[in-house]
Amino acid sequence: MKAFRMSLIMIVLCGLAFPLLMTGIAQILFPKQANGSILYNEKKQAIGSELIGQSFKNPKYFQGRVSSIEYDANGSGSKNYAPSNEEMIKRTQKDAEKWLKDHPGKTLKDVPLDLITNSGSGLDPHITPAAARFQIPKIIKANQGKVTEQQLEKLIQKHIEDRNIGVLGQPRVNVLLLNMDLQKVIQR
Template sequence: MKTITVTIRTSILLMIIVMIYQLAVTGIAQVFMPHKANGSLVYDGNNQLIGSELIGQTFVSPRYFHGRVSSIEYNAASSGTPNYAPSNPDLLRRVQNSVTKWKADNPDVPVNNLPVDLITNSGSGLDPDISPASALAQIPRISSLTGIQKNTLEKLVIEHTQGRDLGLFGEERVNVLKLNMALSELLAK
């Protein structure tokens, strides 16, 4: 009986410690970085929720920049992607379909200049970013469809390119949602 009592007391004590820890971490995050603590949500000029900086979205209009391929259609309820081996026929088929779609949507850009992140999934299937090269490769299509000069679009990509974290970690990247919001502002003018 003594063992059961000790076990119950220890369990209750540990639950209380864990709850206090969670409340403390949440409180600290809300005070020091509320934007990140609340999901890095992005709003438009009318304070309308557009999405999150952390979760990619599907942009189907050819007038906008497109993100990476997502096997889960950017459904944040679960993340992940099939982890196919390079020899897997399903991976080859998916990449071939992506290349075929790229050729149809971007006839002015040679396939040998196609950045690999535009035809491959990220590990989570939710990646909101593309490489600067992927954004730049889409400029001919967007320029011809919108009438916006290529050099203006290049400046837009450069303005929205984020460097490596702490100058060391990760790669340069462009958040597709933020880039497309800036493009929408240009189109509205």
């Protein structure tokens, strides 16, 4: 009986009181983060989350990493391929060859690996700066002269997030933020 009563108290305390109290405080102190760091356009429409990657099929935009779930953020996941999995090796080779079409004379070795591999979550919002620069020729071609190499280089430079406090993490580019700026340029 003692055990039963104490169990009930702990269920209420840890299962209800704790998360609800935390939600209350978080909503007051950090409303933006607590609600998923949602980004809005000029018309105040929600267009995505700063933390969650988006699918970019249109060649006019920068692309993010491979996502077997097509950036469906109602779920999450990847194929969990083994390193020896043939499907994965084939997929990577195919993607690499597609990218190499815009880079005559270059070989597999030059394709940034993060661009042709599936992220763990399938929602990775970032690519490496090298992977962003690698896309420049494709984007110039697709936009038919609306944007120049210098402009793209400047955009990428602006969006490179360096290692935190100089050492922690990896240099990276947030694809959605980059494309939001790119959109302003190409829709002018």
